[in-house]
Amino acid sequence: MILNTHITGDGEPLILIHSGGMTGLTEYQEQSEYFSVRNFKVIRPDLRGHGKSPGELDHYFNRCVQDLSDTLESLNVEQCHIAGVSIGGIAALMFAKAHPGKVKSLSFSGVLPSVPVNWTELSNEEAASYDQLFDNQEAVTFLNDIHGDNDWKATLQSFTAEDFYPFDETGDVSSLKTPTLCVVGDQQELEVSAALTYKQLNQNINISVIPFSGHLVHREQPDLYSEVLHTFIKNI
Template sequence: MILHTNITGEGEPLVLIHSGGMTGLTEYQEQSEYFSARNFKVIRPDLRGHGKSVGEIDNYFSRCVKDLNDTLEFLNIEQCHIAGVSIGGVAALLFAKVYPNKVKSLSFSGIFPVEPDNWTELSREEAASYEQLFNNEEAVSFLNEIHGENDWKLLLQSFNGEDFYPFDKTGDVSDIKIPTLCIVGEKQEIEVSAAITYKQLNDNINISVIPFSGHLVHREQPDLYTKTLHTFLNNIISL
């Protein structure tokens, strides 16, 4: 499936993948402006079930990987840099694992290589936060607007499915040879621990801990996130 995609700028293709419940346009806005002004073609797709990308949401990440490949082929992009956060970070990592020859560099934030000990508790808390969200008229109106024909409530609920998170794949990184950067916010200790685990699993994975930020580090500290990512990309491009 070809994903609805927003593209700005010209130059090195850089794919930025939003978090769950958002869209290509509602996230990575600061990064899109920054990189599109610095010789990057910034590509922000709506993952399936989000925004204007309508599609089945079962076998979610397998479908996302194929969608991303279909979209890049449609855009005639043979290789790209790819970065994602949360659900988008999982999609970015799995795409790089399946199509390593198409990825010049990989960056992800807010994902886990192994199931945390308190995963059940975290899932319950997330489900409770969704219920609060569903009762927030202003938020519901906004999400109805950005997701159009998609059933975003069903999508969010699916994220709490028992087998939704592909730990067997997100933790299988020992063979990754693509230049990789894991960026996390210091306020999320569980994610800082996850970043250290990624480094232990594959010493070629670079990690960066951004102060004064949590799960959505690219939103909470956009300048620090952007400059960290740019430094990483410059090192790759200059090789």
């Protein structure tokens, strides 16, 4: 399936993939501005079930990998840099593993390589946060607007399914040869630990811990994130 995309700038293709519940247009705005004036063609897709991209939600990340491949082919993009956060980071990682020849560099944040000991508790907290979100009329109005005909509530709820998180994929990076950067915020202890684990699993994975930020590091420290990502790409 070809995803709805938002494109700015011209130059080396850089794919930026949003987090769950957002869209290509509502996320990575600062990074789009930063890179589009630095000889990059910034491509921000709406993942399936988000924005203006429809699609079934089962086998979510495998479908996302195929969607990204179809989308790049439709845009005549043979190679790209790719970065993503949270579910977008998982999609970026799995795409790089499935299509290493198409990826010049990979960057991800908010991704875990193994099941945390308190995973059930974390999943329950996430489900509760969605329930609160569904009762927030201002947020509901905003999400209705950005997701159009998509059932964004069903999409978010699917993220709490027991087998949703593909730990078998996110933890299997020992053979990853694509230049890779794992970016985390210092306020997310679990994700800082995850970054160190990724380094242990594959010494070729670079890690960056950005201060005064959490799960959505690109949004909480957009300037630092952009500079770190740009430095990483330039040094490949």
